[in-house]
Amino acid sequence: MDEMQESIKNYVVKEYVEDDTELTFDSPLISGGIVDSFSMVSLKRFLENKYNISIPDDKATPEAFDSVNKICALVREYVK
Amino acid sequence: MAYTDKTRGMYSEILTGLKSAGLFKQERYIHSAQAADIEVEFPAGASLKKVINICANNYLGMSSHPEVVKAAHEGLDSHGYGMSSVRFICGTQDIHRTLEQMVTKFLGTEDTILFPSCMDANAGVFEAVLTKDDVMISDRLVHASIIDGIRLCSAMHDTFKHSDMEHLEEKLQLHNDKRLKCVITDGVFSMDGDTARLDKMVELCEKYDALLFVDDSHSSGFIGKTGRGTHEHCGVMGKIDILTTTFGKGLGGASGGCVSGRKELVEMCRQKARPYLFSNTIAPPVVAGVIKVLEILSASTDRRDKLESNTAFWRKGLIDAGLIIKAGDTPIVPVMLFNAKLAQDVSRDLYDEGIYAIGFFFPVVPQGQARIRTQISAGHEINHLEKALDAFRKVGKKYNILGKTKLEIIEMYGM
Structure with missing residues (x-):
């Protein structure tokens, strides 16, 4: 577990989880119905602001955002 | 393109899936004008039944004014x-x-x-x-x-x-x-x-x-x-x-x-x-x-004033009967049943008692929040609402949900 995983997980829980669903780093976010595809935009903006990166729209796919670990992998591609 | 047997089969399968999942919508044919009292043919081919409508958006009773x-x-x-x-x-x-x-x-x-x-x-x-x-x-x-x-x-x-x-x-x-x-x-x-x-x-x-x-x-x-x-x-x-x-x-x-x-x-x-x-x-x-x-x-505000007093009467009646409703003061009054099958059963039994109200369940509302959505109208008279409350009390008693908490209802029927 690293700081990025924890930080992104905390954001997802605060932003999208409205009951007591337990979230792991591999929980399916989009395909599991936790994050709706409309709400991905705020997640993308959060990541861009926090890590000072720019994620191209064609890389911000539902698949790439489907778990905390997948999001971390995407972010690491753009962090200098 | 020809409408092939394969294509027909594909759609039939989807529709069958909706039916088996309990998501297939069936229309009920109303043979009268839209109002508090209506005549309904349901299921198709059945003889007409006189019912009180408490699920229309006819808030001010203007549909047949x-x-x-x-x-x-x-x-x-x-x-x-x-x-x-x-x-x-x-x-x-x-x-x-x-x-x-x-x-x-x-x-x-x-x-x-x-x-x-x-x-x-x-x-x-x-x-x-x-x-x-x-x-x-x-x-x-x-x-x-x-x-x-x-x-x-x-x-x-x-x-x-x-x-x-x-x-x-x-x-x-x-x-x-x-x-x-x-x-x-x-x-x-x-x-x-x-x-x-x-x-x-x-x-x-x-x-x-x-x-x-x-x-x-x-x-x-x-x-x-x-x-x-x-x-x-x-x-x-x-x-x-x-x-x-x-x-x-x-x-x-x-x-x-x-x-x-x-x-x-x-x-x-x-x-x-x-x-x-x-x-x-x-x-x-x-x-x-x-x-x-x-x-x-x-x-004149007579009609919205009547709707307001009808709504207050209806909300109080449901609470006094021991049912759980969503708090508020609008004429949309959801009676919470939490379980999808229970919502469908209560809706069917209300219909048998002469009250037309529909059950809503997932995916129309979130999982575990199944309900009967009731909607009050200025076209309702107090005797309509009293009859509907009698029916809710009778059906509620049958399912043993009067005076029960959300948890107790879920324990009995599940989410």
Whole structure:
């Protein structure tokens, strides 16, 4: 577990989880119905602001955002 | 393309799947005019049954109001059946503009444009006024027609938790770099019957320089002291930038809708909104009927006052009976049953008792929040509501849910 995983997980829980669903780093976010595809935009903006990166729209796919670990992998591609 | 056996089989399989999942919708044929007392054929081929209707959007009882019916007849005689044209070619009559001006005055806005339905108004408005440089920030429980309109618009889209003003403010801060921010909400939410906090939303929109969009379809005509809508109720008349509503509920019950609000935004719709540009507008007899509805509602608040007292009677009756309802003061009163099968069983038994009310369950409402949605009307008399309460008590007793908590009901029937 690293700081990025924890930080992104905390954001997802605060932003999208409205009951007591337990979230792991591999929980399916989009395909599991936790994050709706409309709400991905705020997640993308959060990541861009926090890590000072720019994620191209064609890389911000539902698949790439489907778990905390997948999001971390995407972010690491753009962090200098 | 030939409609092959393979194609037919594919669709049959999908429809069978809907049936086995309990998601197949069946129409019930009503053989009378829409009213508190109706005659229903259900299932198809069954003999007619007289029932009390407590699931229509006929909030003000205008669907069969004799003066409205008479006005529609007169409109048919004077202006014909249809226009055979979209508005900007040769489909605009004097009465269309008259209705737009009357709606503007009634809602306290700057201008109004008619659409064939509020579904069309919501489908067309965002694309007409926003671009890819803008952001739409919507409540997570807005109506499906708004979701469709948002999908058709190139602006960025984000959401905030239902009625959570702190979360909305965070989103306004997050997107503060966009050219335009548009906050989007229902006035009264159709499934829970709760009311948007428009006073706070106006405050936030002013603070962050954002537009405010409100769909007041379940409010126009009866929410607020003189029935102008949620903006009147919240004390923010004149401060809603884009207001959409329908003439298919409180304001008559036939069909049609509109976008009302800032005159430049309304003009943008007249120039660019595709459902306005590429579809015939509201038919003349319906226009004449809605004009009469607005005349009646502008002259007296008797009907919305009666609806208010009927609603209070109904809510108290359900609570006294020991049923769980969603808190609020609107005529949308969900009776919470939590379990989908229980909601369907209660609906069927109520029908047997002469009460027409429908069960709603996932995916129309969230999992574990199945309910009977009841809707009260000024067309109901107290004896209608007393009969309906008797039926709820009888059916509630049968299922042993009277006086039970949510947890106890879930323990008995599951989520």
